[in-house]
Amino acid sequence: MSTTNPGAYVIRSIRADEWPAAKELRLAALRDPVAPLAFLETYEQAVARPDSFWQERAAGACEGADGAQQIIAEGPDGGWVGTLTVLVEEPGTTDWAGFPVERKQGHVVGVFVRPEERGSGLTDVLFDAGLEWAWSRGAERVRLIVHEDNGRAQRFYRKVGFVPSGLSVPLAGQSAESEWEFVIERP
Numbered sequence: 273m274s275t276t277n278p279g280a281y282v283i284r285s286i287r288a289d290e291w292p293a294a295k296e297l298r299l300a301a302l303r304d305p306v307a308p309l310a311f312l313e314t315y316e317q318a319v320a321r322p323d324s325f326w327q328e329r330a331a332g333a334c335e336g337a338d339g340a341q342q343i344i345a346e347g348p349d350g351g352w353v354g355t356l357t358v359l360v361e362e363p364g365t366t367d368w369a370g371f372p373v374e375r376k377q378g379h380v381v382g383v384f385v386r387p388e389e390r391g392s393g394l395t396d397v398l399f400d401a402g403l404e405w406a407w408s409r410g411a412e413r414v415r416l417i418v419h420e421d422n423g424r425a426q427r428f429y430r431k432v433g434f435v436p437s438g439l440s441v442p443l444a445g446q447s448a449e450s451e452w453e454f455v456i457e458r459p
Contacts, residue, residue, distance in 0.1 A: 280347075280348055281345045281346060281347055281348070281353065281394060281397070282345070282346040283343060283344070283345055283346075283397050283398060283401050284335075284343065284344065284346065285334060285335040285336075285341050285342065285343055285344075285405075286330060286333065286334050286335065286342045286343075286344055287330075287334055287335055288327075288330050288331040288334040289330075290330060290334075291323075291326045291327045291329070291330035291331075292326070293344075293352050294326065294329065294330045294342060294344075294352075294355075295326040296352075297344070297352045297355055297384065298318060298355075298382070298384075299315060299318060299319060300384070300386065301355075301382070301384035302314060302315035302318050303315055304384065304387070306422060306424070306425075309419040309421055309422040309425075310383070310384075310419065310422060310425065311382070330342070333357055338360070338409070339359065339360050340357060340358065340359045340360065341357065341358050341402070341405045342355060342356075342357040342382070343355065343356055343357070343358070343398055343401045343402055343405065344398075345385070345389075345394045345397065345398055353385065353386045353388075353389045353394065354384060354385035354386065354389060354394045354395065354398055355382060355383075355384055355385075355398070356380055356381070356382055356383045356384075356398050356399065356402050357380070357381050357382040357402075358378045358379065358380055358381075358402045358405055358406050358414070359378065359379040359381060360376070360377075360378060360379075360406070360409050360411065361373045361376070361377050361378070361379050362376060363375050363376055367379070369417075369441045371439070371441075375412045375413070376409075376410055376411055376412055377406075377411050377412060377413045377414060377415055378402070378403075378405075378406030378409070378411040378413075378414035378415070379414070379415055379416065379417075380399075380402055380414060380415070380416040381416070383395070383398075383416075383425070385398070395428060396432060399432050402414075403456070407458055407459075411458065412457070412458050413455050413456060413457045413458060414434075414455065414456050415434075415437070415453055415454065415455045415456075416429065416434065416453070416454050417441055417451045417452070417453055417454075418451060418452055418454055419443075419449070419451050419452075420440075420449065420450055420451065420452055421449070426452075426454070429454045430454075432456075433456045434454035434455060434456045435454060435455060435456070436452055436453070436454055437452075437453045437454065437455045438453075439452070439453035440452055440453075441453065
């Protein structure tokens, strides 16, 4: 377990021109042993994407963007050690899994903290920043989707206030596996 002081890190939204760092951190996340349970894409899929994909992704979730925000933990040396992204889902639309969105909500995706920084409190701080951003955009609740077998993530999400909603999402192409929706209501 790391004894890193989370206060020694800068928690902030990315800038559009930082797409190379965003790409590197995403690729690191996809190499993590739990990546198959945590992410819907593989390392091989992501590494094959052109730079234009990463540029557009960063621009759509950078500081000042309205529909999404990628928040990172930047270490004292300037390296990025953790991230999460919050997407805004509007009522009357359909989410990524084909379910109707009934009210304005945030959707946390892409949560990752480098292994050497886990247990330091950085994930808590990233979640605080992500929730604050979602609430500032008028979200009534924030949700995330977690694989049924990802116990470590489920324990953390419960610790920071998320609870299972009862919605189960079957994994495409893997009928025997599903993911669960966890939610936190606006305070």
